[in-house]
Amino acid sequence: MIKNNKKILKDIVNLTAALIDVPASLINSGGRARVLVLGRVASANFLMRDLGFTYDELSKYINRDRTSFYYYEAKHKDNYKYWKEYKELYDNLKKSYLGIDNMAMTSEDMLKVFKDKGIKNEEAAPFMLSFKIGNIEECIYTRDLEATIKILKEAFKQFNYSFSVEHINSLAYES
Numbered sequence: 001m002i003k004n005n006k007k008i009l010k011d012i013v014n015l016t017a018a019l020i021d022v023p024a025s026l027i028n029s030g031g032r033a034r035v036l037v038l039g040r041v042a043s044a045n046f047l048m049r050d051l052g053f054t055y056d057e058l059s060k061y062i063n064r065d066r067t068s069f070y071y072y073e074a075k076h077k078d079n080y081k082y083w084k085e086y087k088e089l090y091d092n093l094k095k096s097y098l099g100i101d102n103m104a105m106t107s108e109d110m111l112k113v114f115k116d117k118g119i120k121n122e123e124a125a126p127f128m129l130s131f132k133i134g135n136i137e138e139c140i141y142t143r144d145l146e147a148t149i150k151i152l153k154e155a156f157k158q159f160n161y162s163f164s165v166e167h168i169n170s171l172a173y174e175s
Contacts, residue, residue, distance in 0.1 A: 008051065009061045012097065016043040019092050028063050040064075041079065042089040044072045050094060080135060094134070098160060105133045105159060114140070117155050119148060131163045141168075 016039045017024035027039045044062070047053040048069065055066035079086040110133065114120070125141035131152060132138075142148045145165065152163065 005053075005057060006061060009047070009053075009058075012043050012047055012051075012093070015093065015096055016089070019089055019096070030063075038083075038085055038089060041072045041075070042086055042093060044069055045076045045079075046090060046093045046097070048073055049076070050098065105136050107136050107138065110136055110138055113155050114138070117151050119151055126168055128166045128168050129163055130166070131161065133159045133161045 013027050014024050017027055020035055020039045022035055022039065026036055027043065029036065044058060044064075047058060048055075055069045058064070058069050059066040080090060081087075110131075119140060119142075121139075121141040122143055123141075125143050127142050127145045127148075129140045129142060129145065129148060129152075130137060131140060133156065140148060149163070152161070
């Protein structure tokens with residue numbers, strides 16, 4: 001749990017309110033005006049996806065049941081793809097609060113760096129590494145997990161990235 005949760009939540013609500021030009025007190029209200037829903041959903045997804053808040057933490061500090069956050073999270077990809085105002089607000093929250101520009105990364109850029117650094121998908125590899133910057137995510141299948149992670153960390157050190165690793169049941173371990 002983050003130490004100053006209340007302060008961070010207040011800062012994000014205030015930032016969201018400033019970006020959509022409404023009073024901060026209305027973001028957490030029961031209002032259903034489109035602009036308020038926009039602010040509520042974008043800020044909740046930013047808090048969950050980018051700052052690591054859990055459903056329970058958010059429901060404790062924001063006047064919503066945790067099932068609302070399940071719904072917000074489930075709709076994020078479609079909202080980001082099809083709702084122009086949502087995409088702009090979400091991107092602005094990331095740029096403004098995190099102070100980095102992950103939105104400059106495209107899938108093509110990421111794949112080019114992979115190619116330039118010699119990172120390639122290997123057949124029957126025992127590990128799958130899911131690498132993510134902003135909303136761009138690519139999967140890498142590798143045999144040498146440690147070396148791949150080292151290359152990724154160096155190649156993308158200027159970005160805020162995340163990754164997860166899965167061990168794949170593979171024929172590589174069978175004789």
